[in-house]
Amino acid sequence: MTAKRLSFTPTRHQNNSMFTRGQNLTSFEARGKIGPVFSVILIVGLIAVLSVMYLFQITKSTSYSYVLDSIETEKAELLAESEDLRNENARLQSAQATANSNVAASMTTPATIEQVN
């Protein structure tokens, strides 16, 4: 089946009963037709693709939750390590530790003390 081709030269104020305002001047007829079975398969396929895309999006969104959770855990562990270091520092600088330190042990009592104020 071939489409009819019409020769047409548009001119202003043309008064031809074949062509009136608002009418398509060309028409198209597909070379092949999609049958009902193929249409159903196509629609189902499209729905499947969309579903996969939706699931992918949801999974991706959920995976961010795990990333966040992992970061939170890492942050908590780093804070705990920082806390441990701070506590150890405090213990080492405690009065008891200072009094028992080698520096304190090597100190001597001055022979005389004079206060300036």
Next chain:
Amino acid sequence: MEKTNNFSRVQILLGLLFLAFVILGFRLFKIQVLEHQQWDSMASGIQSQKSIISPNRGEIYTRLGSDTAPLVLNETIYTIFADPQQIVGAQEVFDKVRGVVGDKFEASLEQLGDKSSQYVVLARNLLNVEKNRIKELDLDGVGVQRGSRRFYPEAAMLAQTLGFVNRDGVGQYGVEGEFDEILKGKPGLLTGMTDVSGTFLPTSQYYTRIPSEDGASIVLSFDRNIQYAAEKILADGLKNVNATTGSIIVMDPQDGSVKAMSSLPSYSPADYGKVENANLFLNPIVSNPFEPGSVTKVFTTAAAIDTNVVSKDTTFFNSGCVKIYEDEICNVERKVDGQNLTMTDVLRHSLNTGVVFQLEQMGGGAINDRAKNVLYNYFHDKFRFDELTGIEQTPEPTGQLTAPNSDEAWDIRYANMTFGQGFTTTMIEMATAFCALVNGGTYYQPHLLYGRLDDNGRVAKQEPQVVAKDVVKSTTSDTIRQMMHEARGKKDSEDSGHFVGSKSGTAQIYDAATGKYSEENYIGTHIGFGADAAGQAKYVIMVRVDDSRAGGYAGTIAAGPIFTSMSNWIISYEGITK
């Protein structure tokens, strides 16, 4: 005639299928539309969870010169647990975890093999290093829970003053109990959908996070170095007289702040659970009323001078004993019997007859209602011996003082009260009153809180509060300081040449069972001050020793050396001028 079949098998099948769809459709309609609310809430109940976000408890610091030093910090700890339904090889888990945690391992092999259980604690209170080693083992069915506990870098320092935090995270006794509301903070709340393992999904619908508010950190008025010295000096002093029980308090008389506070025996707050005697949790300086003994003579003398019934140089004849109806009050020191002595001598020789004389002068020459009212006015209204001081420690019982209108306000009782018997008070009540006595007459609220620590590490200082002014006249305060310095009778070298005054007391212990004072057990007390070159009191120290075995007067022999050591240490540490 043969009956014809009107429906083909396909039509029947289609009919059944249609019916099934109708039923299914109705069912779906019922669930999704009619019962939507019910199913929706049921699903939400399973998928959405709530979790409390624990706040960090505020930390406690002490002063260190112009800086601060940590006293109580937080420490992250871990609990290792196993799910017997998920572990692969109970023996392997048992051996490997125990190999890391050692004595902290608390599960049995039977517990790990019990498949009906899903939670078995393997070890508690693990530190980060131990937890990491467990995680490196990568054992299936073994999990970790994070928690927090208090960490004490100064070990047992100030234990009875600080108190502790129990397993429920509630502050008990001392500062932890008193400031629990501001230290504990406010918990936050996490709500939202979780996965099957219970992990929250922040990107899911309905996820909300109300953050917790950490507790405020506070700075106490103690100076860490003075506190350390006080604890050591007290321990050494008790050891020297074979005593086990005693207390020391150091205060700043110019603002009522406590610089050091220590009692023995004590405990380690990190191991509070091992304490067998709950009395150890109490701070004896605040919670233990006692008959103060002869240190009270300073207050009686101050009252007598302040009411102008005697002066520093007023003399009286010391007969050694004074009779009050059937009872007789005698001095302990009899070397100065039969002499005319000054009021300073009364303090120097701790003469009971001298303070009874002062009481008589308050009554115009006799122990009468007027005398009792004057003494009670000073002891109760001005020195507040039976009033709560409001210091941030619990429990704080008050002392007991007999009012003049009481049936038990006998003359002998009031005579006894002049030298510290027949009434009770606490060390904090007496030390605070003494601060007012030597600072010019201002009674400051005794306090332990120096201020709160803000997020930038700056201290928002709390201003000292004046409870009463003109407790005694400033001239009385000057006179008392001078009298105490003279009465102390130490060589200048013993006080590093500084202006130091003190008074000792050796009080008999009243035995409720016999209704008499013990002749064997005494409480030795010593109270005094140190002043700078201008004569301004810079510190007040009070010492108490309960069970001296050294013989002699416990207030002088046992408590006195502790006072002197502490006094000299502060003079050196603070560079007090002379």
